[in-house]
Amino acid sequence: MLENNYPFPEDLKKIRNELAGLIGLMESGSEGDLYAFATLDDMNIFDIAVRETESINNKLDRGIVLRIVYQGRNYESSTNDLSRENLKKLATELRERVIKSKAPGSKEIPPYNPQTWQEVLQKISDPYMEKVIGDNWESGYVHFSSPYDRENEYNFNPGKLAEYGRNLNSRIRKLCGDTISTTGCMIHQKVKTKLFVDRHRNMSQALVSTRIVPYTVSKKGLQSYRVIGGLIDFTLTDEITEDLISRMASEPALLDSAERLETGRYRIITSPAISGVIAHEAFGHTQEGDTCRYGRSCAPGLKKSNTRIGNDQADIINNAAVFTMDGRPYGQNGSHFFDDEGELAREQVLLDRGYLSSPMNDLLSSLHGDINGKSPRQSNGKRESWRRPIMARQTNTFFTPGDKSLDELIALMGDGYIASLPHGGMEDPKGMGLTAGAAFFEEVKNGKRTGKVLLGPQGGHIELTDPVPRILNGIMAKSSNHDNPYNQWGGCGKYHKEGVEAGVGGPWILWEGINCG
Amino acid sequence: MIKLNDFNELLKEKKERYPNLYGWEISEKNYRSLQRLYQNEGTGKLFCHQDRLVNELSYSLTIYSSAPESQHVGIATKTIMPHLDLDDQISETIKLSESSQNRKWTLPEKPDSPWPEVITADRRLKDDGEKLQNEIEERIEKALSSYSHIHFNSAELYLNYYTGKTITHTGIEMEKDSSDIYFEIALEKRRDDLTENDKEVLEMLTSVSYSTFDIEGFIDSCADQVTSLTESQEPETSDDMPIIIDSTALSHILAAPVSQLYAANEFHKIPFMKEGELLTEHSDGDTITLSLNPFLESMAASTPFTPEGLIAEESVLIENSKVIRRPVSNRYGQYLGMESNGICGNILVETGSTPYSDFYHLSDSVLEIISFSSLLVDNSKMTWSSEIKLGKLYRNGKFDRIIKGGVVSGNIRDNLSNMRLSREVGTENDPGNPITGPFAYRGPEKMLIMKGVTIAGK
Numbered sequence: 001m002l003e004n005n006y007p008f009p010e011d012l013k014k015i016r017n018e019l020a021g022l023i024g025l026m027e028s029g030s031e032g033d034l035y036a037f038a039t040l041d042d043m044n045i046f047d048i049a050v051r052e053t054e055s056i057n058n059k060l061d062r063g064i065v066l067r068i069v070y071q072g073r074n075y076e077s078s079t080n081d082l083s084r085e086n087l088k089k090l091a092t093e094l095r096e097r098v099i100k101s102k103a104p105g106s107k108e109i110p111p112y113n114p115q116t117w118q119e120v121l122q123k124i125s126d127p128y129m130e131k132v133i134g135d136n137w138e139s140g141y142v143h144f145s146s147p148y149d150r151e152n153e154y155n156f157n158p159g160k161l162a163e164y165g166r167n168l169n170s171r172i173r174k175l176c177g178d179t180i181s182t183t184g185c186m187i188h189q190k191v192k193t194k195l196f197v198d199r200h201r202n203m204s205q206a207l208v209s210t211r212i213v214p215y216t217v218s219k220k221g222l223q224s225y226r227v228i229g230g231l232i233d234f235t236l237t238d239e240i241t242e243d244l245i246s247r248m249a250s251e252p253a254l255l256d257s258a259e260r261l262e263t264g265r266y267r268i269i270t271s272p273a274i275s276g277v278i279a280h281e282a283f284g285h286t287q288e289g290d291t292c293r294y295g296r297s298c299a300p301g302l303k304k305s306n307t308r309i310g311n312d313q314a315d316i317i318n319n320a321a322v323f324t325m326d327g328r329p330y331g332q333n334g335s336h337f338f339d340d341e342g343e344l345a346r347e348q349v350l351l352d353r354g355y356l357s358s359p360m361n362d363l364l365s366s367l368h369g370d371i372n373g374k375s376p377r378q379s380n381g382k383r384e385s386w387r388r389p390i391m392a393r394q395t396n397t398f399f400t401p402g403d404k405s406l407d408e409l410i411a412l413m414g415d416g417y418i419a420s421l422p423h424g425g426m427e428d429p430k431g432m433g434l435t436a437g438a439a440f441f442e443e444v445k446n447g448k449r450t451g452k453v454l455l456g457p458q459g460g461h462i463e464l465t466d467p468v469p470r471i472l473n474g475i476m477a478k479s480s481n482h483d484n485p486y487n488q489w490g491g492c493g494k495y496h497k498e499g500v501e502a503g504v505g506g507p508w509i510l511w512e513g514i515n516c517g
Numbered sequence: 518m519i520k521l522n523d524f525n526e527l528l529k530e531k532k533e534r535y536p537n538l539y540g541w542e543i544s545e546k547n548y549r550s551l552q553r554l555y556q557n558e559g560t561g562k563l564f565c566h567q568d569r570l571v572n573e574l575s576y577s578l579t580i581y582s583s584a585p586e587s588q589h590v591g592i593a594t595k596t597i598m599p600h601l602d603l604d605d606q607i608s609e610t611i612k613l614s615e616s617s618q619n620r621k622w623t624l625p626e627k628p629d630s631p632w633p634e635v636i637t638a639d640r641r642l643k644d645d646g647e648k649l650q651n652e653i654e655e656r657i658e659k660a661l662s663s664y665s666h667i668h669f670n671s672a673e674l675y676l677n678y679y680t681g682k683t684i685t686h687t688g689i690e691m692e693k694d695s696s697d698i699y700f701e702i703a704l705e706k707r708r709d710d711l712t713e714n715d716k717e718v719l720e721m722l723t724s725v726s727y728s729t730f731d732i733e734g735f736i737d738s739c740a741d742q743v744t745s746l747t748e749s750q751e752p753e754t755s756d757d758m759p760i761i762i763d764s765t766a767l768s769h770i771l772a773a774p775v776s777q778l779y780a781a782n783e784f785h786k787i788p789f790m791k792e793g794e795l796l797t798e799h800s801d802g803d804t805i806t807l808s809l810n811p812f813l814e815s816m817a818a819s820t821p822f823t824p825e826g827l828i829a830e831e832s833v834l835i836e837n838s839k840v841i842r843r844p845v846s847n848r849y850g851q852y853l854g855m856e857s858n859g860i861c862g863n864i865l866v867e868t869g870s871t872p873y874s875d876f877y878h879l880s881d882s883v884l885e886i887i888s889f890s891s892l893l894v895d896n897s898k899m900t901w902s903s904e905i906k907l908g909k910l911y912r913n914g915k916f917d918r919i920i921k922g923g924v925v926s927g928n929i930r931d932n933l934s935n936m937r938l939s940r941e942v943g944t945e946n947d948p949g950n951p952i953t954g955p956f957a958y959r960g961p962e963k964m965l966i967m968k969g970v971t972i973a974g975k
Contacts, residue, residue: 011600048617051785052784052785052786053619053620053784053785054591054592054617054618054619055592055593055594055617055619056591056592056593056594056613056614056616056617057593057594057595058593058594058595058596058609058610058613059594059595059596060595060596060598061596062598063573072566073565073566073567073568074566074567074568074569075567075568075569076567076568076569076570077569077570077571078569078570078571078572079571079572079573080572080573080574080575081572081574082600097568101568158593158613158616159615159616162616162617181786181787182785182786182787217786217787217897221787221788221897221898222897222898223787223897263754263756263924263971263972263973264754264973290671293556294556294557294670294671294703295557295668295670295705295711296670296671296703296717298712298715300712301712304712364566364567368556368566371712386571387548387550387571387573388552389552389554389567389569389673390567423893424891424893426890426891426903426904427890428890428904428906430705430714430715430716430717431715431716431717431906431921431922432715433890433904433906433921433922434904435890435891435903435904435924437893437902456900456902456926457756457926457971457973458900458902458926458927458928458931458969458971459898459900459928460895460898460900460901460902460926460928461893461895461900461902463902463903463904463924463926463973465904465922465923465924465973467922495673495701495719496721496891497950515923515924515973515974516973517754517902517923517924517925517926517971517972517973
């Protein structure tokens, strides 16, 4: 990953040098009480839609967040006016606002002492990150990058991207024949550059990601699609195999003739994506540090009483430092090198053989703690954009792998269904309920696929739902993986808004019985 | 900062050098947001742990390109950065547009009449934002303090103000201010050991103006919900349980057939409905009469113009469950050979004649869904589903038990074939986001659905 890096933008180098001065202005003489930092987000996004109409969007978004942490509170000022005069004005006003702020909270929150590079190096284990930091921190600037091939003619070339989309659309349409109403293809490619500066560190990251979504609409109006994405450039198209295209092309006819599932409890095998949604909803959201400290999650109480809520196979990980997955040389859109508060990425165990670990903490959550007291800060401080507040959010959430192949799981299942394509999910962190959606089911009888496809009882998607302990105690077996399991491109909303990127993945999992409707 | 009129002149000069420059739209967005996030530190008071101020000024350019004899139009939209050369960015956007191909259509001309007067924003949210923010905080704390049985966990308050302006190559000038107040709060029952609670109430209140921001009424209704948080059971599995839903769910479910009325759906070959088509084949109970109205004061989807720059228009779209008219944009009207119109705006639905207190007696068992965990509506399939976050089961007209968990799903056409609409009125006002856009509804406060509902439970 050291070669083929996406460079730090030239036109931001000047501001990079100036931000240290702004930090000084905000903390000036109060370093013992105030902690200030600045993050700058710079995004260049191409969205290409090829369907009955075509469109090309190139969105550029650049904004800065100035932050002061004082007495357990975040004070922020955000803008996209990056002129020196404006930033100096905002930094000064922000500091004045903080100094004038009213009475502190009832709890004594000690001032935050930011980490130096030497302290940070002790916490991380990714070899690429260690090398980049080791080689550069003394020079003052550290820059991380996801893989990027400067020679690939498709990268950020809308003409070529649109041409690819048309070709793919055309291939699928041809194979579908007269079983479809229409098809389309959406291509999304972006580079997110983030700069973080505080009194000790000046670092940046460039995250190049690509997502391709081909879709079909059957004669009866039923949509089927694939989300192929990763923290990679247009090399991603290696994932679009003939097998994938022909499976997509067969679906419109299958869906139009699909029967409807009778509601009930069934043995289910979930794909990596749906396994990941279950992990994400079960003890992803419920283990978000702010939800825990507000008293809105059952997790702190369960941890305090050492209650077991899953069997021996119920291990859930959250890890932003996923840069390879299941043999692929790239990570997922939930991966990053550091979060929106400058905390470097590393693996965290959320659930260990059914027992809860400490939550995913943003900075404030690590300062405040919950009913179990304080726990370490993690790389989970994320925001939808510089316009929105920071919250404790997931990165890539997944179950650990097992030791079976998919065929072995199917044989072990006997009778049941395979759920491959995800369709949303939701959790209730307080009540421990969750739902995970599947676009349709494939029937399995006597350990063999029958070829039959089923939709939900009302003709829509199928919801898998149960209380979390019942689900997590019902893991029968899991498939094996190379390294990190595959994480699918995903997104996550919190409290119905605040959309952030989040990978969801894991192995194929065989579940004893899940309520489906 | 960019002056839009100067930018427009630059584009006119460009057109003289680039005959393929078919048309354009330039837009400016000015956004200011005051944001506070709160938690309860044990005092019951709002402890503000995040205090944010956001200011944004941004620009975008949409270019339509077409050679004079060509039958195709290319479209591209690009964010314009004020600190970079404008002429270069125009050239880049023209080049981008040439990579896409669309059937040609004639872009709209400037309307002959002025825009209708519509109140879309509360100016006080811009001029007195911080003062109103503090006032709202005081009102929240006062309202919370009057309920001894509730414990507040967290809350969020946003005061947003937007000014948007767009100029097109034909001289259409669209300018609109929008405002909204967003408040959400999470509450549970107060008890000595809060970890024993397994239910919470999470509700949101949105309003375009300060005067309609009824925080006291909202907290009162939340407190009622908290009162009902007792021991619960999962629902019984059922293929035909009658359910009652409120205006939040009802409005989003009705948005599905509305989405299928747009002419764009017909062109894109995704499910659509035509004039004369029935929402449902068979009807028992009430029927749906639905219109779009863009002129209602302080409703989130009010506007004097459509996104293309046509004069906004109100119209009945569905009458007694039959489609009588459809929104047809300038572009898709030309593609389909239909007359375009400016139909857009807030969803209005005629109420029924039944008070919703009667709903509980219209069947042996009725499940009232107080809140869904996350209602997912599929506009194409016309289906919906969600886990039940909180429900109340009634038997023979009397409250029986609290229901939680399980999945409820419905087929909208079946649902509308046998249902009752309350005579009481409910309102929804959601400013939305840049992707979904604003959403607003005024119509029956509740609906009793007698058919087409499945519950996966015990």
